[in-house]
Amino acid sequence: MTSKRASKSPPDGGWGWLVVLASFLAQTLNAECMFAMGVFIPPLTSYFGADLVEVSTVFSITISLCCFVAPFSSFLDKYGTRRVVTAGGLITTSGLIASSFATSVYYLWFSYGFLVGLGQGMVYAPMFSVLGMYFKRYLGLASSLALTGVGVGYMAFSPIHQLLLDAYGWRGCFLVMAAINANLFVCAALVRPIEVTITTNQEAEDLKKVYTQKSRSPERNCMKLCCKVTTNESLGCGFVFRTRSFIFVLLGEALSTLTYATTALFIVPCVIEKGIPSLSASLLMSTVGIASLVARLFSAACMDLSCLHNSRKFIPTLSMWILGTFFICFPFSSRFVIMVIFCAVIGLAQGFYYPSMWLLVNSVTGRNYTMAVGLTLFFAGIGCVIGPPLGGFLYDVTKNYKVTFPAVGSGNILSGLLLLIAALRHQPTKNDDKTPEDLSPVEDTERLVELEIMEFRVSTV
Template sequence: MASPVYSESPDGGWGWMVVLAAFFQTALVFGVIRSFGVFFVEFVQYFDKLSGSVSWITSIGIAVQQFGSPLAGALCTCFGARPVVMIGGLVSGLGMFLASFATSLMHLYLSIGLLSGLGWAMVFTPSIASVARYFKKRRSLATGLAFTGVGLSSFAFSPLFQYLVDIFAWRGALVILSGMTFNLLVCGALIRPLTLKEDLLASEKVAVEQSKDRNCLGQCFSLFDLSLLSHRPFMRFVLAITLINTGYFVPYVHLVAHARGKNFDEYRAAFLMSVAAAADLCGRIFSGWMADLGRFQILHILVFWTSLTGLSLALVPLGQSYTTLLAISTGYGFCAGAMTPLVFSLLPEIVGIGHIFGALGLLQMLESIGGLLGAPLSGWLRDLTGSYTTSFCVAGGFFLLGSLVLCTLPNCFSCCSAKPLDQLAVVPEELKVDPASDLLNHEVTVH
């Protein structure tokens, strides 16, 4: 069957169905991860293990999801996003189903941590990359709408999972959760294949490189798009996001504990995170709309929201009254939410849409270093100083440092957008396309 080739992203049409699919995919991946604390309590009681041992279930899952992202990107390059997402949905649902038969924590490590984690990697990276490929002018808004699934599901899943556990116990609840997760196959089926002009250029370039270097190492280098590791703007962007990621998860882990330390009861302390989550949801939509107005460069907007997020974190220790702490939490949630979709919207401008699968996979893997170190560092500072004041100040400092690194990206101090990798790299003569050809100016059909 003929497949249309677009000179640029269609910026709508079926793309909105891809956004809807990504909405449910982010909900069924990160919404489940954020709400898994309900099962955490049940596992601690049933297996009679320490909290630290049980915590490894979700920690392994998150680590596998992030470190497996380059593999997901490579599979998408070979087979397309649709089959990869559908297989990922099958694997993650199977992991949840097998976990319902668990007789030990090792069983849960392997089923939820390893199997579901791998499935989450094969779902998240292709779905967000597909949204970026379908949109250009409205990419930030589309990405923001896709990520609202995380906020809404965080509200809905925790009470839902608790209800399922109360009615069916944790084994029955995991069976139902696996059924919900299998809906990722339907979401994957909604991702129609999309061929862009840059895809043809990138695939021809890879073919030329592979013809020159036929050894296994060279094949892997091309498949995983490891040439991006020598692309300086991309690596500086990765460094910035890794620094930001180091401070990003600190409030999710320690804000409630900080509020309890200020003698606020557990319900008022927990309400801080609920308000932050609601503000996060609004921030994602607002920043997407703001970026797509075209009045400001996406990089400038990202630096703005990142800096405000860092400042709001540094102000947390000043919240001596509940009203002040609630206002600061709301500000943090809004700014952090506004920042998130812009990270994924800016990436194609740095590397080019033809490299989005490989770039997103490498970004996810490398930024995980910050996510893994941030919360333990914050806890160590709390143990060292006796309060969370230093922890939040240091977390805010990581955001501000990340903002400074973002300012080193090309054209940050001009009104022009950074050139993508395809324009920065030297294109071989045999891969250059005639500017007057139909491939650049019209939609054509490839058989």
């Protein structure tokens, strides 16, 4: 059997940095389609004569379906990350082109809500979880750098969309977005599979000898190793749900996305209602994006510092509490400068939350990280389903945002509490922060077998 070059641990560099760049671009385009769409709500509401809840449901379907598809895209990884992301890019661009021919809001529910959400869901989880294959020691740095793409998307595309709307209308803007999102094919091409050894029978025997030479009870330990591999391969989902700390993380993430989706959709309409020009209102989302980008860059520089290893698990809780507090207060501000400050704080809180939250997920779930990413995004979709329609319904009933923002923002306060419980319950294992060089021969052999199986699943071109 043909063998390829083996690697005992993620390479932590090399081509991996180009994969980080590809993930960064994918996150930027995801933010364009998911969170820079608030400027579309006024023109679509006016053109179709629809209620706010009907229009907001378009983007609610997009965001939530992106999250719901994520676990299944993790299963599809057996066909190769490159193939899955390419298919997702094709579906996304097709949905955007179809949306430019929309004849009703319900048409957009399918063309933009379903197709774009499905396509982005097939891109987001694989392009993020693949970083775990390329990085171990610098996973925090790589994840934070990739997630800065969300801040860039926030910062750049809200005003760009507003300018395109003014110049070409919403139909022309959808066509331009389709052309921009065709760059997802480039992102897919940059994901080069990791080369691993496909173990022959003789190599398996040699590996067993290395393992048993360091064990007092070879049969028992060999059986233990096989059980670990079998569990990781076929029972990953069940293993993750048996981790109680992770259950609190999932519930906290579901509540956190109540605000995340609502921020993207309702800040611009809320500000326009106060008499602020539409272009200035779109710049508030740029403020959120710039602050989020700064926070993510700072996270990239600091998250892997040894002095923060024990305290960084509390950053998601602090971020949620700050985010919820300022989101509740936002509709009561009347001066544009105060709104800018509020948006900057909201962006900072969001920027610190996601890199640290993914590190918490990685710490809690360990070797099941790829499966955990998909499940976390699935639960995030629950908040995305509830948040925008709930906000639109409350606005249609009360005709102001002073009920909408506090109702949704209170979910973040509760989310922070759940994440705090998860952080306090989780006890890091002795090998959490060990590098391959620090492991004993037995631990090193276990990690070698587990990595080979994990990497083989994503090494198909």
